[in-house]
Amino acid sequence: MNTTIADTYEIAMGRWSRRLSRSFLDFVAAPSCGSLVDVGCGTGSLTLAAANRYPDARVVGIDLIPDYLTDALREEASNIELKTGDALSLPFEENSFDTAFSQLLINDLEDPEKAVAEMVRVTKPNGKIAASVWDRSGGLTFIRLFLDAAAILGGLEGEKLREEVFDVPYQDEDDLYDLWSDAGLGDIETATLAVRMDFIDFDDYWQSLMGAHSLIRNFFNRQYADTAYEIQQATRLAYLGGKTDGRRSLVASAMAVRGVVPA
CATH class of the missing domain: 3.40.50.150 (Vaccinia Virus protein VP39)
Structure with missing residues (x-):
């Protein structure tokens, strides 16, 4: 389908x-x-x-x-x-x-x-x-986990992405x-x-994240394989919070x- x-x-x-x-x-x-x-x-x-x-x-x-x-x-x-x-x-x-x-x-x-x-x-x-x-900047935890990792590991492009997603008229x-x-x-x-926002596991979180904003999806798809892997793993560690994979509930x-x- x-x-x-x-x-x-x-x-x-x-x-x-x-x-x-x-x-x-x-x-x-x-x-x-x-x-x-x-x-x-x-x-x-x-x-x-x-x-x-x-x-x-x-x-x-x-x-x-x-x-x-x-x-x-x-x-x-x-x-x-x-x-x-x-x-x-x-x-x-x-x-x-x-x-x-x-x-x-x-x-x-x-x-x-x-x-x-x-x-x-x-x-x-x-x-x-x-x-x-x-x-967006203060209240969307599920996006913030990824954007902070992207800003740290994705160089200037990652920093620009975070700024662009958060740069909205009414904050x-x-x-x-x-x-x-x-x-x-x-x-x-x-x-x-x-x-x-309740997620079954990291895969559920990641699927939601990649569909949430076209700028995020396009940025991630443009990265070299090594950089993309590092950003995804950093986001995963932030999602896990030191625990095994599974359900998480993030405030929005x-x-x-x-x-x-x-x-």
Whole structure:
């Protein structure tokens, strides 16, 4: 069976985004009815969590990659709608939704400000706008194990990789607060949400790592065999923590922000 882009995402990040969805929805505190839109829904972790939590609501998931929007996801809940579209130009009329949210997207967009403005545009007055992003440099342990090894053993290229992965627009709650404030939103609140990433063994960890970020995967594949082996073994030692191979649970944290569209 061919591995799809959705399959790769599920192995690398989908299982963790499902865990994050529960805490994020608690933070958003969306109304239990009405219309909600999940911007950049990916394989639908947050979309499905919202649809199950709010069975009387209309939940729309939109993503730029059609392969993420599978028939299986559509069949999971009767109140889900899926659309292909760009977060920077949402295909909806003004005031279409009571709540707009986005999980693990804002930091990967070329123009986050435009995406937030679009969420505000399609949300009704007094509606909520919320987003969450991984705390990459301080809160993604499973990536940090590899990047530190790459920076030490991979020379300047390894150091550049670590800098590039961590160099994202919004690196703390204050930055997210300012983004929401600049968009004209009120009643702004921020929070840090923690989840645990559980791995069966190092192979499971490594498979997830290689699918987590294209920069990491491409860097590793470019290395000479000896260097690649050294980096992998250093990462393995960090994962094992002086114990035999097996299950590990690594903490991951995400930063979240929410605000209210002015009346």
